[in-house]
Amino acid sequence: MTMDFYKYQGTGNDFIIVDNRRNKINKNNTKRIAEICDRRFGIGADGFILLENDDFSDFKMVYFNSDGNESSMCGNGGRCITAFAHFLGLIEDESTFMAIDGIHKSKIIDGLVYLQMQDVDKIEEHATHMFLDTGSPHHIKMVENLKDLNIKDEGAEIRYGQPYGKEGTNVNFVKQMSSKVFAVRTYERGVENETLSCGTGVTAVALAMHKSGKAKSSTIHLNTPGGDLKVTFESTQDGYRNIWLIGPAEQIFKGEIEW
Numbered sequence: 237m238t239m240d241f242y243k244y245q246g247t248g249n250d251f252i253i254v255d256n257r258r259n260k261i262n263k264n265n266t267k268r269i270a271e272i273c274d275r276r277f278g279i280g281a282d283g284f285i286l287l288e289n290d291d292f293s294d295f296k297m298v299y300f301n302s303d304g305n306e307s308s309m310c311g312n313g314g315r316c317i318t319a320f321a322h323f324l325g326l327i328e329d330e331s332t333f334m335a336i337d338g339i340h341k342s343k344i345i346d347g348l349v350y351l352q353m354q355d356v357d358k359i360e361e362h363a364t365h366m367f368l369d370t371g372s373p374h375h376i377k378m379v380e381n382l383k384d385l386n387i388k389d390e391g392a393e394i395r396y397g398q399p400y401g402k403e404g405t406n407v408n409f410v411k412q413m414s415s416k417v418f419a420v421r422t423y424e425r426g427v428e429n430e431t432l433s434c435g436t437g438v439t440a441v442a443l444a445m446h447k448s449g450k451a452k453s454s455t456i457h458l459n460t461p462g463g464d465l466k467v468t469f470e471s472t473q474d475g476y477r478n479i480w481l482i483g484p485a486e487q488i489f490k491g492e493i494e495w
């Protein structure tokens with residue numbers, strides 16, 4: 237069976253997206269998803285995303301890492317699937333969609349995709365790092381030598397180390413550039429390498445920088461190797477609310493895959 241696929245990128249985090257509203261894709265075919273995401277033997281992507289029907293919202297997003305396993309929330313993927321739903325004519329400029337961590341709102345304004353993230357109540361502050369979950373787990377480490385770091389090696393050491401164990405975590409290395417600008421490089425679990433940008437990762441960095449007092453503003457700019465993102469939020473006594481991840485998302489290729 238052949239299926240149309242579309243390739244999208246959001247600040248260099250790239251995804252193969254398939255319209256699975258007719259339920260043709262076998263979601264347990266980990267091997268085939270990993271083959272399709274392989275950059276030498278397949279199409280190549282950081283992740284594979286299915287757009288499906290949902291009873292309570294405009295559509296459902298099912299996200300797989302490039303290793304073929306279904307995983308937790310993908311922020312850049314959420315922005316890309318919003319652009320895809322708009323391309324399909326499923327939504328106009330605003331939507332609500334279901335993802336693994338619950339309902340998200342999204343909107344397209346002046347070519348940028350805005351994605352509302354889940355509220356965050358808890359941020360762990362440790363001597364060497366911070367940790368929080370923005371739909372996916374994120375370890376955050378401040379560094380000075382961001383450009384020279386070997387993200388694959390240093391990220392893997394943390395991802396597979398204690399206390400994360402088998403489940404693992406994503407790892408963000410951060411350098412403060414000004415009171416509201418931070419440069420971020422991310423090691424993603426499930427890709428097991430650096431990606432050019434991570435949406436849940438930069439969201440975690442923005443909130444952590446505010447929580448630790450490194451940033452006072454509720455609008456934070458994040459520079460990633462794949463481009464610039466913005467995160468806005470409200471800080472309340474109970475935690476962070478009304479969190480939005482904002483940036484570009486574009487269709488870069490389409491074709492057919494054998495499934």
Ligand SMILES: N[C@@H](CCC[C@H](N)C(=O)O)C(=O)O
Pocket residue numbers: 249301307308309310311312313372373406424425426427431433434435436437
């Ligand atoms: N690239 C994503 C994060 C994808 C999930 C992550 N690799 C995990 O398994 O935790 C993003 O933009 O948020």
